Amino acid sequence: MDAFEFVQNIKKYCSIKGVKPTVACRESGVGTSFINNIEKRGSMPSIEKVQMLAEYLGVTVSELLGEKPPTGQLASGQEMEFARLFAQLSSDQQALVLAQLQGIVAAKEKQSAPPE
Numbered sequence: 001m002d003a004f005e006f007v008q009n010i011k012k013y014c015s016i017k018g019v020k021p022t023v024a025c026r027e028s029g030v031g032t033s034f035i036n037n038i039e040k041r042g043s044m045p046s047i048e049k050v051q052m053l054a055e056y057l058g059v060t061v062s063e064l065l066g067e068k069p070p071t072g073q074l075a076s077g078q079e080m081e082f083a084r085l086f087a088q089l090s091s092d093q094q095a096l097v098l099a100q101l102q103g104i105v106a107a108k109e110k111q112s113a114p115p116e
Contacts, residue, residue, distance in 0.1 A: 028056030058087030
């Protein structure tokens with residue numbers, strides 16, 4: 001893990017969420033000195049703390065760590081924005097959104113299917 005990139009990713013996702021990094025660290029439960037410990041002391045955070053912060057920010061651990069997906073699987077800006085917004089919804093709201101998307105895709109597939 002690249003500590004500098006990790007801290008930059010924390011700051012980036014905090015900015016997207018509209019929260020200060022210190023607030024995100026406190027509210028996620030990882031502690032207000034989390035970033036400082038990484039930057040100044042070079043300490044490596046536990047996986048549990050990285051997971052807690054990623055969950056709070058609505059991103060994956062891989063995104064927070066700056067891991068790159070395999071070539072050809074890069075998400076577009078719209079996909080990233082959708083995922084960010086989707087993560088902020090309640091489970092009931094997520095189910096509604098998924099049902100709507102499934103209906104849209106099914107209608108599209110029906111339109112593009114060859115006539116029988």
